[in-house]
Amino acid sequence: MEVAVNLELKTLNVKQDITFYNTSNDSLISIVLNDWNNAFSDKNTPLAKRFSDEFYRGFHLAKPAERGNTTIISLTDSDNMALEWERTDKNPDFIVVKLNRKLRPGEKIDLHLAYISKIPSNKFTRYGFDQNGGMNLKNWFLSPARYENHSFTKNNNFNLDDIANASADYEVEIKIPSTYSITTDLNSVSKDSSNTAYSTYLFNGNNRTDFNFFIEKQNTFRSYNNGIVEVLSDLKTKKLDEIQKALIIDRVSAFADEFIGKYPHEKITVSQADYDRNPFYGLNQLPSFISPFSDDFIFEITFLKTYLNNYLKNSLRLDPRKDNWVYDGIQIYAMMKYMEENHLDQKMLGRLSDMKLFKSYHITSLTFNEQYSYYYMLMARKNLDQPLGDPKNTLIKFNEQIASKYRAGLSLSYLDDYLNHNIVPESVQEFYNLNKKEQTNRYDFEKILTKNSPKKIDWFFNTIIDSRDIIDYKFTHVSRTKDSVQFQIKNKTDNFVPVPIYGIKKNEVVFKKWIEPKNNDSIYEFDRKSADKIVINYDNEVPEYNQRNNWKSLKSLVITNRPIKFNFAKDLEDPYYNQILYIPTLTYNLYDGLTPGVRFHNKTILDKPFTFDINPAYSINAGTISGSSAFSWSEYYRNSTLYNIRYSISQNYYHYAPDATYLKLNPMVQFRIREENFRDNRKQLIMFRQVIVNREASKYITDNSKPNYSVFNARYSNTKTELINHLSFMTDVQFAGDFGKLAGEVEYRRLFENNHKLNLRLYAGSFLYNTTNSDYFSFGLDRPTDYLFDYNFYGRSESTGFFSQQFVMAEGGFKSKINPGYANEWMTTLNASYSIWNWIELYGDIGFMKSKHQSENFVYDSGLRLNLVPDYFELFFPVYSNNGWEISQKNYDEKIRFVITLSPKTLVNLFTRKWF
Secondary structure, eight states: OEEEEETTTTEEEEEEEEEEEOOSSSOEEEEEEEOGGGGGSSTTSHHHHHHHHTTOOHHHHOOGGGOOEEEEEEEEETTOOBOEEEOOSSOTTEEEEEEEEEEOTTOEEEEEEEEEEEOOBTTTTSOEEOTTSOEEEOSOSOEEBOEETTEEOOOOOOSSSOOOBOOEEEEEEEEEETTSEEEESSEEEEEEOOSSSEEEEEEEEEEESOOOEEEESSOOOEEEEOSSOEEEEOOOOSSOOHHHHHHHHHHHHHHHHHHTOOOSSSEEEEOHHHHHHSOOTTGGGSOGGGOSSOHHHHHHHHHHHHHHHHHHHTTOOSOTTTTHHHHHHHHHHHHHHHHHHHOTTOBTTGGGGGOGGGTTOGGGGOBGGGHHHHHHHHHHHTTOOOOTTSOGGGSOHHIIIIIHHHHHHHHHHHHHHHHOTTHHHHHHHHHHHHTTTSOOOHHHHHHHHHHHOSSOOHHIIIIIISOOOOOOEEEEEEEEOSSEEEEEEEETTOOOOOEEEEEEETTEEEEEEEEOOSSSOOEEEEEOTTOSEEEESTTOOSOOSOOTTSEEEOSSOOSOSSOEEEEESOOOOOTTSEEEEEEEEEEEETTTEEEEEEEEEOOOSSOOSEEEEEEEEEETTTTEEEEEEEEEEEEEOTTSSEEEEEEEEEEEEEEEETTEEEEEEEEEEEEEEEOSSTTOOEEEEEEEEEEEEEEOOOTTOOSOOOSEEEEEEEEEEEEEEOSSEEEEEEEEEEEOSSEEEEEEEEEEEEEOTTSOEEEEEEEEEEEEEEOOSSSTTSEESSSOOOTTOOSOOSSTTOSSSGGGGBOOOOTTOOSSOOSSOEESSEEEEEEEEEEEETTEEEEEEEEEEEOTTSOOEEEEEEEEEEEEETTTEEEEEEEEETTEEGGGSTTGGGTOEEEEOOOHHHHHHHHHTTTO
16 A cells, blocks of 8 residues: 555545455455445444444534545556446445456455545544544555455444454555654554655555554654564553553563463554553543552553453454454453452452441452453343354444453353363463464364363353353252261253352352252262352352352351341342342422432342332421332343333322322333344333322312322333434323323434434323313323322422423423313324524424313414423423413513423433443
8 A cells, every 4th residue: 555644634545456365265256345434424324323323422413524434536457447346325334346357266366446535533433533633543444355154244334343354464655744653563664754744654564454553743652672572552641650561561461472372463552542442341430539449550451451452353363243252252361360360369449448438348349350240240130131152243332342241251261160271271372373374263263162172062152152041050958967068959040051069168168069960950969078158159150140049058057048238328239148228318399398318228230130129208398207119020031022021019108289298109010122133222111000199188289189099001112212313102091980091102303414303292192081070180281280190290289480380291292381281081282393503492382182061272382492401401481372472471481491300310321321
């Protein structure tokens, strides 16, 4: 390649010659060239849709100058004959070059290309041009795709850093302004600075699938040459000097060289951008001034993770998308071994584990390596884990970046512990060396492991790698004598894999034996060796779903297998205790005022089948006890689109008027349905509940409504949401003694190419029968009466004043208060809004409503909406409605409506949705 860099236009002018050797056994009539830079060309590419799926707004809202593309000027063969090529709208990130003749096995062909690469901003992926005028270049050039199984690998760019290039030898001549420096992991051949305006560099590299260029005004990379490999790094650290960094880099480099194998290239880059794309989760969650780890340890883990990632990516000649579990497994497994060698006693929470304040927390007792299991289990307990062998692009984001990575490393560690005798490390080295000679895939790694293993390990690939089957053992029929212990173990999921049994005495291991259950009837007998309890999977080698049923006491008198432990706020699940967590709470409504309380619950970081949440509180305004409670049981179905059924009963006791309380009981069952493709954002819910309400009589409530009532409610919702499009459908039916009603709602949101947003909502509801004599159960035009007590109204009985202006998008969804405000026969409304600039929107509502003994009413309103945080903080300013020009009427401030959500949990959901 001859590359001329234009930093002002953010372009690369490229002349490129490709000599393509057909090393396959097939005759080729076309060649596929990866063009991942062109994935940034517009808002409709597969990459853009991926960003939308994950609720990343930056790419859609970007200016055209911030996007990238590839403009091909010419493409000819060695005879200077133009070649046909094709790039489709569906696949803009690779091109298919049609050859003028068949390319037979062993033959070669020359391709000559001229094109312009417009480089995108680095704010999308951390690769691209930066605000300082430099460039971090990755996947910017046209390169032949990997050929395997009689076809080229045609992968779209999904921002997964998994381009499947064929291995090639590169020679690159690149011209940049002389005031800039360039850093690369290619080998330097020469530099020509005879032109004062530009410098021309010549680089080469053999047997590579990719390389990096970093072009900077001021070079931030430092070179560390330790005799093993030259490391070029710009990882940031404030408090370490160059000698301290060099010692850490030497230690990591020596470890990788010895544990994995010799790096096949002379140089390797370890950049801050690479780390920021895949940080070590946990380390990056806390600000530096309260970090529980020392500066040198943070730098060491940061460098270790990024170095191993780049080391393997540049060495293994796998398909990084299909065979990603091999990359992830070796990387995390190597990190675990490194920690065992160099930081065996390091805890997951660092120096916080030594503080007396946190001693009672289970999370502080975990070693650094034990955290990997919890990140995986976080997803398994949500029934969101995916098979390790699945292609990388099918994984949801949390699995792709965290849970599946960690599970892959844990799985190799598990196999290593089971086989012992250094078989897994030696197999890793053998596989690594094989990659220096030929293109490989995951099955080459599996063959090596199987060949080197003295035992059958089919279960490892079938159950651990290629399925999401869970493992859950428990003891049955335990008996003991002074010298022996006899037991059966039951596999609750019928997935039989090897598992270790431990004997523990005063928290010390006195024996450890691996068993290989084939059924649930086998009886095992071990020497007791004075053990006072036996434990399955004590060190968590096996990725087991539930460890709370893994141990039995062998003492003569056992009051309880699992005593109660109280902890403040939150903790990880401790398998040896029944944990009750407590935390102060503070809620507010107009009638109770500030309501302090204490919440007792058992919701640890990992989900569990049975949960309780009891929140007694004290109403300062009323001087009485209030509060809420909830008990639920969840059943997960792992191989069904009906993936969760939840049974629950909840209770709320608060004031609904200044002088009156309400008690709501809500037994409920929910059926949750998802698509077979976990990345599909469509979710369905079927719900049945009985809402039982007892209200005290109030002198402020004179609407003739029954104080006590019970309503059966069935609801179905179907929602598919992402950044560009949102479509939801809900239908709701209610039956009570005095009324029955049916309602439906369709909501649609669309973010257009011009970054304007349209919101549409259609609501229709009708009574099936109605013998009530008040509007308490009627359809509300601008504010529902909320007789089911579902909404968080701060002043639910207010008809005037500030709290009556709170808006909830329900039923009619009008913002202006129009008479009549209720309909006791039927109501149909259409709510619309359209953004005109940023978060400023115009809204309009129209509708028809009908009450008994009255003619139909046509209603409408319009105004301005400040959509600051959708559904969480919004303001509505009415302008014109059935009431006339409201903006010019008296007491206009009383007409303004607001949406405010104070619940932290609700706000957190806004930021976590991209992960799950």
